[in-house]
Amino acid sequence: MYRLDPRYGPAPGAVMAAGWRAVAAHLPEGPSTVAVDGPPSVDFPRLVARLTAELAATGVRVATLDVTAHHAPPEEVRRRTDDGTGDPYYRALADNPLTDLFDALPWPDPPTDGLLLVHGPGAALVPHDRLWYADVPKRHAEAAVAAGHGHHLGLPGEPGDLRRLFYIDWPMLDRHRDTLAPRVDAWLDTQDPEHPVYLDGPGLRATLRALARRPVRTRPYFNSTPWGGHWAQRVLGFDPGARNTALGYELIAPEAGVLVGTGPALQAEIPFQLLCVLHPHQLLGPDVHARFGTSFPIRFDYLDTVDGGNLSVHCHPRERYMRERFGWPYTQHETYYVTRGGPGGRVFLGLREDADVELFRKEIEEAAQDGVPMDPEDHILTFPAEQGRLFMIPAGTPHASGAGNVVLEISATPYLYSLRFYDWLRPDADGNPRQLPYEHGLANLDTDRRGDSVARDLVQEPRRLRSGDGWHEDVIGALPEMFYEVRRYALDAGAVADDDTAGRFHVLNVVAGEGVEIRTAAGDLHPLAYAETLTVPRPSARTGSRRATGRRRW
16 A cells, blocks of 8 residues: 555664653753754744753753844845846756855854754854754745745745745755755754654764665655646545645655654654765765766656646756756756556647747747637647556657646656746636746757657657566667666566666656565565655665566556
């Protein structure tokens, strides 16, 4: 059965605690400065108040220092983090250090009695004796900002702005967090403000070291969007009360987390990205690390439009545009694997042979500016959404998943640049017209992806690689310009297939059947149920699979 909360035990010797009293017990007793760093989505006033109260109950004096009181004025923070383009839709990923938030860092005298608790984003920049990192998973920050009450770096009290969160706050915070991970004394998960969970720093690093050498699954979740469907609610059990379950985050590395603990009451969610930061060779493999650094380059997610609507017709930036305009060193090639199709379901992909790009532009502009409806099929090819079919989507190719589908999107990791041409005149959740950055889309449109070449190159027939007793392996999608390929295993009940990671990580997903078991050469055994996704690190040289009929997996 699909797990909503895949969980892994902490490394032997790791120290975990839950609740404010138990967490406070791990603070030092003697004169010390403790820095508690973390993103602005952490409720630092509550954190400081609860820790102070617990320590005061034991007779420990506590002084506090809020580093955000020393941030530069908001207009100066805004100036320093502006990319200068004036683009209302996107911006380049901010490369600012967190020191850009300050004109001058505070430099307090060490306490002679009790504790000095330095707190807030950038607290680690202040001299300290102990360093804690408090965290809230990014999905909570995104939800708060979307609701209008989130917090931004250096801009207290200003309304939430998802554009600023994605392109400025998160890159700055991630880079800062990654530099602290090798030396933090404790990790504090504060997503439940009444029930924080503590994991000591050495235990954190030992756990990440172990996870980087064995198969691991990140915690999944689904977002709602105007086009979303209901498959994940009905089949996987996600959030039955939500408006819909549109975008399923199976493995989107910049936002993914790994649950570490012994049960729901004692678990901390650790950013998956820290596995790449601390153990890139073990997780990714030397060749992948040499090309992508510590950026995990593959993304798995679901697009659920069952009883929902068509996605917008859009494309993604081509490589040079992505690098020079947006700051990502590689671009967003995609594939769609149709996990669930149905009668009348379709996928939009590539230009028609007779497509007139200037007419396409004209109709896009009229739709965006004057609300004139257009028919994308006058310009874009459509294909039946046949279950088990893979569609290749190189950067610059116009595409969309139609209503009634579940698409497993297997993609390069950059995921914040959907350059929409047309969105069916659909309003957003607040009833306002959805933004259409069509000029970006037209600047990246690959006009060579048209006509018969689309079906030939982008809708490929499976090619048998190898087979054995009760199983076979096919390549179902590969293109020279795309740095990954998609393969499919089909296994009968009880069949076992050997594989070799060949020095680089693999990502697996069960697309049909009840599930498989993955066994590594080191003896790790990991079950994987229908619709679940698993990362197999480089050292896990062999994988075996068995159980149930009609088994398929990536």
